[in-house]
Amino acid sequence: MAAGRRNLNFHALLLRYGLVALFLGAGFEGETVVVGGGLLAHRGVFSLPGAMAASSAGSFVADQLFFAAGRYCRDRRWVTRQRERPAFSRVLRMLERYPVAFIFAFRFIYGIRTISPVAIGTSQVRGSVFLAVNVVAAIVWGVVFTAIGYAFGHEVERVLHRLLPSPTTVVVVGAFVVVSLIAVHLVRRRLAARNDVDRRPEQGA
Template sequence: MALEALVARYGLLAILAGAGIEGEAVVITGGVLAQRGLLPIWGVAAAAAVGSCLVDQLWFWLSRRYRDHRWVRKATHKPAFARALRWLERYPKAMILSFRFIYGLRTVTPVAIGTSAIPSRTFVPLNIVAAAIWGPAIAWAGYAFGSALGTWLHDIESLILVAIGVLLIVPLAVLLVRTISGRLRG
């Protein structure tokens, strides 16, 4: 089966799963693929929103149900968890709406919310709204990135190299920023 057919067939499912697990890098890559005409941009945006919402909802409910489980206790000992909980106590609704956009809090915040006193009736609708904003915003950022690279991308092999580059460069850039900010604070 040709690579284009594989992307067309499984691309949105990969975006759906990847948005909840890996996040921005997968959705940005999906946006680049949409810009190249391999995926529909609104499909990428919808898959990103749904995947993100479902995974965060799952973490919330698992954390709520299994507060005393070792993986929840392990998460509560992370510095990012304490930071998320502090912000959550001060600004609960704003934190639920914004945690997807804050590096370092993306994965621990749904667990923090699940262990907090915030009711499901508050979290669920805000989680849906936040995911509905985040998915299209990140997908369109990838689309714009793909447009900027358009003159360099002439075939699918180049696109694959760019996607691999994005998946490698984004985590390295984040690590560099964390290292520099840690040294400035310390």
């Protein structure tokens, strides 16, 4: 009885705050959250168009904020730390060679999604250009990764339905998404730290 009540409470939280969490997670964590949003949309926690819209909007808003940080807060500690990372100079080199294409594509490239709009903000790229390309790229990114999660949801549902009754399935999918996000976040932090350490001796050589 208590377990059933906890399941219903968790489901109610997903229904009430799921799109808000997806909006925030899409902006600050990335495609793992968006794929998870597609899974939950497939389970009916929220609509597929709603998940796509929240993911696209979260990505757009976050990247505009990161761009603004690079443009207007260059001397702040967080921005200067980003500028010291080896990835920052790599982003600027790619931006110089393919300005519009890179602005569109950076969110699809692993390891530079957050640092790229900051670096672009410190460049000579006009704010209006970044805004226009960012709108289109965020919509494409949000739709594509949400659709991937939604399509993958067919396979997840098939497996879970063999093991669990329907109400519990929703909770398990939600828990799966949360655990996956934590794991991916920890792995990304470790890989980013390792890449920075590995590249510093090369710069000093």
